[in-house]
Amino acid sequence: MTDTSDRTYSNDSNNLHLNKLEIPLPDKLDAEKTFEIYELLRPILPASKLINSEKVGSVREILDKVDGVILDGYGIINIGDQPTPEIFSFFEEIHARSLPFVILTNGASYPSNISAEKYRRWGLDINISDIISSRDVLEAHLLEMPQKKIMRLNSSTMPLKNNVNMYKDARSYKDALREAEAFAFMGSIGWTEAEQAELEAALIENSRPVFVANPDVSAPQKNGFSAEPGYWVTRALTKADFPVEWFGKPHHASFQMAIDILQRKTDKPLRKSHIAMVGDSLHTDILGATAAGLLSVLVTDYGLMRGLNVSKICQKTSINPHIIAPRL
Secondary structure, three states: OOOOOOOOEEEOOEEEOHHHOOOOOHHHOOHHHHHHHHHHOHHHOOOOOOOOOEEOOOHHHHHHHOOEEEEEOEOOOEEOOEEOOOHHHHHHHHHHOOOOEEEEEOOOOOOHHHHHHHHHHHOOOOOHHHEEEHHHHHHHHHOOOOOOOEEEOOOOOOOOOOOOOHHHHOOOHHHHHHHOOEEEEOOOOOOOHHHHHHHHHHHHHOOOOEEEOOOOOEEEEOOEEEEOHHHHHHHHHOOOOOOEEEOOOOOHHHHHHHHHHHHHOOOOOOOHHHEEEEEOOHHHHHHHHHHOOOEEEEEOOOOOOOOOOHHHHHHHHOOOOOEEEOOO
16 A cells, blocks of 8 residues: 555645645534635635735625625525525615626536526525526536546536536446546535545546536535535545646636626626625635635625634634625
8 A cells, every 4th residue: 555644746736735634524524624624725726915904894884885796605695595694685785786796606516597596585686697606617618628528426416518427328326437537526415425435446546637616615504514525525635646627716717707797787897806705715705806806805704704713714824805794
């Protein structure tokens, strides 16, 4: 057996030293462990910028200073399967101000029309044209490259557009793992330790690209944190050496898609520094927004940051938003 205790993992020409942390099992994930895993992934994330944060009572206080709003999904629109407090009155406010908005989410298990239907059932005036998901970013990328046999890694997620459905064409799950030319990890609901072990074994036997359409390590739920594809792929990287391509926040393509959609919604030229990216995650929402030149706004009472010492975490990670608000 090869000793990998001091192995350096390569990803997109960046070194990831994943031996520095014992990654907890999914049911042991909390905010602190989530931050530690994100910090190990810093070499593949955008660089942080020196920012002096301003604290305000709510996001509404800055709306008269912005040209448009980009909203995170989990942690801002909803926590688990429930809307966040104040989201309905917040939408009333941005509609009253005629501010263009886009929801930018790393939720990639299903096409954006599924999310739009969920929001409308709650009574939110949100259409499919208002949503950009990391699935959309991955599908746009795949259209620009030669078609591969791409296996989606969780049967509970919906197949990608314009790609072979490996579950349908392969004789078994293990056959699909062996025959696939690449893998797409979009969602992890129901993902098991057994499936993870089989994926790791397949990547050890034959290294192939993994497209991560949801780079989140975890997502806030009502009673804890769920393990997302970013968590499972990080775990796999401690066992096997394989190329990874990450899509969604904090990577630039998703923010650019959101900016482009915002601009199409208004005749007014949008100033990037006056587009507010409102999110709950330092490593995805805030880091990505500041790298894209947007106004980064961290909400602390609903999602990943709830109940934590925000100032201490910002200092420790050197990730500072332009605006810190406890609520919408």
